[in-house]
Structure formats: structure tokens, C-alpha cells
Amino acid sequence: MREVANYHQELSNRISLIVEKLIKGNSLYQVKLNKQEMIEMLVELFGQLSSEDMRAINEHDLTRRIDKVLVLEAVSGTLNDLTPEQIKMYDEAVKRK
Structure with missing residues (x-):
């Protein structure tokens, strides 16, 4: 249990530093994210x-994965x-593409 x-x-520490x-x-x-909520969600996810x-994922890869989730x-x-x-302007712009 202790382990x-x-x-x-x-x-939690590892994810917190990256976030x-x-x-x-x-x-x-x-502007958009609550840091503590994101840390809790990512700790749950990972x-x-x-x-x-988890320990096999290097810092670069973990940072990249966390960044994608945050985006x-x-x-x-x-x-x-x-x-x-x-919204109307957005819809019109999407229709033109």
C-alpha cells in the first residue's frame, strides 16, 4: 500500500512540474485552464x-503528451x-473552405 x-x-510531482x-x-x-484541475485530471489519466x-516515458515525451492534452x-x-x-462569422468561414 505504501508503494x-x-x-x-x-x-503527481512529475506531472505538476511539467504542467x-x-x-x-x-x-x-x-486564461483557459485551472492548473490544479489539470494536474488532478492528468494524474488520474496517467x-x-x-x-x-510510466517511468519508461522520458521527460520530453511526457511533456509532449501533456501539452497535447492541455491544448x-x-x-x-x-x-x-x-x-x-x-459564431455566424465562424460558420461562414468554415463553409468557404
């Missing part, structure tokens, strides 16, 4: 991997923030 708790803390760095360097993330598999989270609600006029 599971230690691993969870290790995972902090990514959010600090991205103004969209700063916690599904075995500790061996999705940040952009997913963007259309909800648009006014009806902006």
Missing part, C-alpha cells in the same frame, strides 16, 4: 498506466465563448 502511495506522489512549466509559458493555458510503463482542454470550450455574431 502505491509513494508512486502516486511521484507521479507548471507549460502553463507558465502559454498565455492561452493561463495513473492508469503501470508504474513501469485540447484549452481549446475545447472556445466555441462556447463566442457571441452569436462570432
Whole structure:
């Protein structure tokens, strides 16, 4: 049981450092994301991997994977923030493509 708790803390620490760095360097993330919610969600997500598999992912790859998740989270609600006029403009722009 202690090993599971230690691993969870290790995972949380590792993810927290990466999320902090990514959010600090991205103004969209700063506006759109709640850092603590993202850390909790990512710990839950990556916690599904075995500790061996998780430890095998190097920092660069883990950062890249976390960044992709953060992009999705940040952009997913963007259309909800648009006014009806902006939605109309968006729809027209998409039709032209």
C-alpha cells in the first residue's frame, strides 16, 4: 500500500512540474485552464498506466503528451465563448473552405 502511495506522489510531482512549466509559458493555458484541475485530471489519466510503463516515458515525451492534452482542454470550450455574431462569422468561414 505504501508503494502505491509513494508512486502516486511521484507521479503527481512529475506531472505538476511539467504542467507548471507549460502553463507558465502559454498565455492561452493561463486564461483557459485551472492548473490544479489539470494536474488532478492528468494524474488520474496517467495513473492508469503501470508504474513501469510510466517511468519508461522520458521527460520530453511526457511533456509532449501533456501539452497535447492541455491544448485540447484549452481549446475545447472556445466555441462556447463566442457571441452569436462570432459564431455566424465562424460558420461562414468554415463553409468557404
